[in-house]
Amino acid sequence: MHSQQKAAWFVLIVIGGTFALYAAALPLFSWWFHRTVSEVAAPALGLFGLLGLTGLANLSYSARGGRNQMKEPVMDERDWQLSTRAWSAGMSVFWLLFCIAGIGTWACLYYLRGLQQVTVPVWIFPAMIGAGGVIFLVTRSVATLHFYGWNAGDAGR
Amino acid sequence: MPADSIGIENTIRRLRFERDQMTQQSLAERVGVTRQTIIALEAGRYAPSLPLAVRIARVFGVGVEDVFLID
Numbered sequence: 001m002h003s004q005q006k007a008a009w010f011v012l013i014v015i016g017g018t019f020a021l022y023a024a025a026l027p028l029f030s031w032w033f034h035r036t037v038s039e040v041a042a043p044a045l046g047l048f049g050l051l052g053l054t055g056l057a058n059l060s061y062s063a064r065g066g067r068n069q070m071k072e073p074v075m076d077e078r079d080w081q082l083s084t085r086a087w088s089a090g091m092s093v094f095w096l097l098f099c100i101a102g103i104g105t106w107a108c109l110y111y112l113r114g115l116q117q118v119t120v121p122v123w124i125f126p127a128m129i130g131a132g133g134v135i136f137l138v139t140r141s142v143a144t145l146h147f148y149g150w151n152a153g154d155a156g157r
Numbered sequence: 158m159p160a161d162s163i164g165i166e167n168t169i170r171r172l173r174f175e176r177d178q179m180t181q182q183s184l185a186e187r188v189g190v191t192r193q194t195i196i197a198l199e200a201g202r203y204a205p206s207l208p209l210a211v212r213i214a215r216v217f218g219v220g221v222e223d224v225f226l227i228d
Contacts, residue, residue, distance in 0.1 A: 002193055076190040078203050148193075149202075 004079060004086075005148050007057035008141035014057075015138060018050045048130065054137060082147045090140030094132055101128075164228035170199045172217045172224065188212040 025047055029040040061074055075083070109115045173179040181195045188209060197203035198213075205213065205225075214221045 002191065071186045072191045073189060076194050077206050077209060078190065078194040078197060 002079060002148060003060045003074065004083060004144050006060040008086075008144040010057045010060065011054045011137050011141045012145075014053045015051065015134060018048055021050070022047050051130070051134065082144065085147060086140045086143040089143035090136040093139040094136040097135055098128075098132060165204050166201065166226045166228065167198060167224055168226070169195070169213065169224060172219070176217060184213070184216060187216050 022044060025044050026037050026040060029035070029044055030037045033040060109118055169184075173181070173184060181192050181199075185192045185195045189212070190209065194203065198205060210221050210225055214224045217224065
């Protein structure tokens, strides 16, 4: 399995695990702090700080290991091509959803609800950045695994 | 880019066997790519760049057109 495949799986596991941990933490925090689930939902969002672990995915690119790994490049031309394509897929999906969210929200509020102004809570801004980052990382990782073939059949680096 | 999308076939696998059963790993080391790339080349799932195609042909001591064939 290539380093990019390992990194992609690592990112997906971290993101999936973080969401699963958040879902599991809500009833636990509710019971522990004697609050309702809706009251602990916002503070529990701090668990999404674990998404920072996705930065450790770059460690999979270190040229350590056996004799064969020392004789092969970390990234050859095919790996760079697949990386570029995965990045493009991630940015495309992110931009598409970003535009839909922005333009769609405006269209609904302006044309359907007839609103000229709305009050936006400040947490929307970091949430958009976080959601956009997750969308990009998930799409890029899935695209990477799809381009490599979803398996470790090309056994090796 | 998948090689089959532009109709390129190759004889890498046959040439490897004709060269004292050269392994994919050995060929990969000689041309400076990973073994995964050699596997993808032989399976027709990847079309190499021109420099890589020339390096592969030089390893086997044949011309590029003897290694890569366009339908």
